[in-house]
Amino acid sequence: MSAIDLQLDSQGRxxxxxxxxxxxxxxxxxxxxxxxxxxxxxxxxxxxxxxxHGKTVVNLFFEASTRTRTTFELAAKRLSADVxxxxxxxxxxxxGESLLDTLRNIEAMQCDMFVVRHSQSGAAEFMARHVKxxxxxxxxxxxCHAHPTQAMLDTxxxxxxxxxxxxxRIAIVGDxxxxxxxxxxxxxxxxxxxxxxxxxxxxxxxxxxxxxLGVQVFHAPQAGLRDVDVIVMLRLQxxxxxxxxxxxxxxxxxxxxxxxxxxxxxxxxxxxxHPGPINRGVEIxxxxxxxxxxxxxxxxxxxxxxxxxxxSITLGNHARPAEENA
Amino acid sequence: xxDAEFLIEVMAGQLRDLLSRRAIADxxxxxxxxxxxxxxxxxxxxxxxxxxxxxxxxxxxxxxFSRIGVHPQVRPSELPFDVDNRHVVLIDDVLYTGRTIRxxxxxxxxxxxxxxxxxxxxxxxxxxxxxxxxxxxxTRLKLPPGQQIQLTGPNPxxxxxxxxx
Numbered sequence: 001m002s003a004i005d006l007q008l009d010s011q012g013r014x015x016x017x018x019x020x021x022x023x024x025x026x027x028x029x030x031x032x033x034x035x036x037x038x039x040x041x042x043x044x045x046x047x048x049x050x051x052x053h054g055k056t057v058v059n060l061f062f063e064a065s066t067r068t069r070t071t072f073e074l075a076a077k078r079l080s081a082d083v084x085x086x087x088x089x090x091x092x093x094x095x096g097e098s099l100l101d102t103l104r105n106i107e108a109m110q111c112d113m114f115v116v117r118h119s120q121s122g123a124a125e126f127m128a129r130h131v132k133x134x135x136x137x138x139x140x141x142x143x144c145h146a147h148p149t150q151a152m153l154d155t156x157x158x159x160x161x162x163x164x165x166x167x168x169r170i171a172i173v174g175d176x177x178x179x180x181x182x183x184x185x186x187x188x189x190x191x192x193x194x195x196x197x198x199x200x201x202x203x204x205x206x207x208x209x210x211x212x213l214g215v216q217v218f219h220a221p222q223a224g225l226r227d228v229d230v231i232v233m234l235r236l237q238x239x240x241x242x243x244x245x246x247x248x249x250x251x252x253x254x255x256x257x258x259x260x261x262x263x264x265x266x267x268x269x270x271x272x273x274h275p276g277p278i279n280r281g282v283e284i285x286x287x288x289x290x291x292x293x294x295x296x297x298x299x300x301x302x303x304x305x306x307x308x309x310x311x312s313i314t315l316g317n318h319a320r321p322a323e324e325n326a
Numbered sequence: 327x328x329d330a331e332f333l334i335e336v337m338a339g340q341l342r343d344l345l346s347r348r349a350i351a352d353x354x355x356x357x358x359x360x361x362x363x364x365x366x367x368x369x370x371x372x373x374x375x376x377x378x379x380x381x382x383x384x385x386x387x388x389x390x391f392s393r394i395g396v397h398p399q400v401r402p403s404e405l406p407f408d409v410d411n412r413h414v415v416l417i418d419d420v421l422y423t424g425r426t427i428r429x430x431x432x433x434x435x436x437x438x439x440x441x442x443x444x445x446x447x448x449x450x451x452x453x454x455x456x457x458x459x460x461x462x463x464x465t466r467l468k469l470p471p472g473q474q475i476q477l478t479g480p481n482p483x484x485x486x487x488x489x490x491x
Contacts, residue, residue, distance in 0.1 A: 030398055033399070033400070034396060034398075034400055036402055037383060037385070037386075037400045037401055037402045037403070038386075039402070040402055040403065040404065044436055044437050045436065045437060045438055046435075046436035046437075048436070049386040049387065049436075050386070050387055050432065051386045051387075051391055051396070079386075312386065312391075312395075312396045313395070313396055315395075316391060316394075316395025316396040317395050319391060319392045319393060319394070319395050
């Protein structure tokens with residue numbers, strides 16, 4: 001069974017959320033629409049819904065992350081679930097416990113959902129393959145492979161500003177090669193029928209798969225940013241520099257960093273996105289990051305609604321009676 | 327035989343009397359998705375109420391999430407007024423088990439503390455599982471459990487009675 005089949009039941013409903021790849025426009029639209037209904041919860045006096053009351057969600061983070069873990073935690077709590085945060089990077093695997101042992105131990109605590117982040121591609125899929133049938137697994141980022149909830153919160157943010165996907169021109173800028181964010185986002189934009197997806201990156205940071213996904217490749221922002229509606233800046237990870245893929249942060253900023261001058265190449269109402277955490281003065285200038293076109297903090301807020309939507313949809317589909325799931 | 331517009335006229339008369347007996351000058355109307363919103367909007371026009379219409383989608387408050395999951399066409403709930411100390415009229419198309427109203431009351435109280443809540447329904451078909459009754463009723467229908475009654479709309483509004491498959 002491939003990862004794509006693994007996340008759907010026999011009637012094509014989402015049981016796990018491992019990857020955007022292989023899902024239909026219907027699946028993504030259902031997530032986006034559900035998130036739209038959940039978005040207003042944060043403005044109410046009681047920022048909580050009873051939907052997952054009595055369920056237990058475990059955040060299994062084998063790789064450090066503050067924002068993603070926090071928004072998953074808040075999403076689960078706003079749905080009234082109990083939340084357990086396990087930072088395994090500092091826990092039992094360092095004592096030699098295998099992934100499967102970790103999984104069996106946490107399963108024995110009667111949990112209903114695993115949110116998994118791991119530096120190895122395929123870790124969440126491995127979990128989904130081995131968990132008991134009542135447990136839903138969400139991928140919170142696996143290696144360079146996928147970060148599907150980030151792709152959904154990005155498309156949600158785009159849709160709230162610019163709902164007509166076929167009319168959109170979207171540029172993704174920076175380290176595409178190591179970016180699970182870029183990969184998942186390109187898949188999601190293709191599924192939602194985005195008009196044109198561009199990537200702008202130096203040759204050393206471009207993976208071979210980009211052109212297979214039908215994106216337009218640019219090496220210079222001067223050409224690539226022209227007349228775009230959406231700019232997605234990626235985080236430049238410092239460890240890449242050590243592997244000599246890039247000369248220096250300063251040079252990267254000079255060639256690719258998003259400045260007000262470069263932003264002026266895009267459409268006048270273009271929005272600027274970034275999955276965070278941002279490196280000011282490396283991939284983005286502070287005046288742009290904090291400027292009127294930036295929706296970077298909105299992305300954080302939207303991440304909570306998107307994760308609430310995915311949690312309630314997947315656990316809801318697990319909840320259906322066995323005969324319906326058969 | 328069951329003209330929805332006529333039943334709404336009946337409801338409007340009852341609601342007008344009830345509000346004046348209780349000296350409620352400026353009620354806030356809240357429709358429950360989907361049929362309840364259609365009925366509520368018509369009542370609001372007939373009663374000349376200025377407060378914008380509230381809408382509740384109770385999908386996330388249902389008591390059968392563990393059996394049926396989230397409704398795939400859930401819509402945003404929206405109460406465009408301060409619930410605190412307001413007299414609220416909750417409006418639905420069909421009152422049956424009372425579970426939808428239980429969920430709607432819970433959701434309403436997560437927005438604030440209303441001064442009072444009245445319930446107005448187009449059709450009361452009996453068969454309650456919970457101690458909930460309506461204050462305003464368009465009509466009462468006695469239907470066997472196998473039959474479903476559904477309001478379709480919004481233009482025109484029609485009540486359909488079907489035997490469940």
